[in-house]
Amino acid sequence: MAEYQGRKVTLNKPMRGDVKKFKVFVKNAKGNVVKVNFGHGGTSAKALGEKTMRIRKNNPKARASFRARHNCASPGTKTKARYWSCKKW
Numbered sequence: 600m601a602e603y604q605g606r607k608v609t610l611n612k613p614m615r616g617d618v619k620k621f622k623v624f625v626k627n628a629k630g631n632v633v634k635v636n637f638g639h640g641g642t643s644a645k646a647l648g649e650k651t652m653r654i655r656k657n658n659p660k661a662r663a664s665f666r667a668r669h670n671c672a673s674p675g676t677k678t679k680a681r682y683w684s685c686k687k688w
Contacts, residue, residue: 603632613683621687625677637680656688 600607601624608624610632616622620638627633655661666672671685 601626601632603634608632611677613687621683623683627678628676633678635678635680635683637683662688 601610602608603624610624610626613621613623616636616638619636622634622636624632624634656665665688666685669681669685671681674682674685676682
């Protein structure tokens with residue numbers, strides 16, 4: 600457990616998001632707790648009338664394309680959305 604803007608949050612556990620499809624709380628290099636939003640628009644995209652993207656993760660070719668497109672071989676730090684997108688898919 601950690602504190603983010605005065606409330607207790609669980610670190611490194613992706614959950615359904617508020618601005619994007621998913622969010623996760625992590626500690627950055629300085630030791631501060633930050634929120635990382637990732638995934639396609641989610642509810643905010645739906646409100647704008649956009650179609651929300653689905654990742655067909657049970658389709659091996661689609662999954663391989665996603666991982667290649669997002670350079671999942673080297674996803675970077677936990678404070679970036681790409682890290683969490685790659686981990687999820």
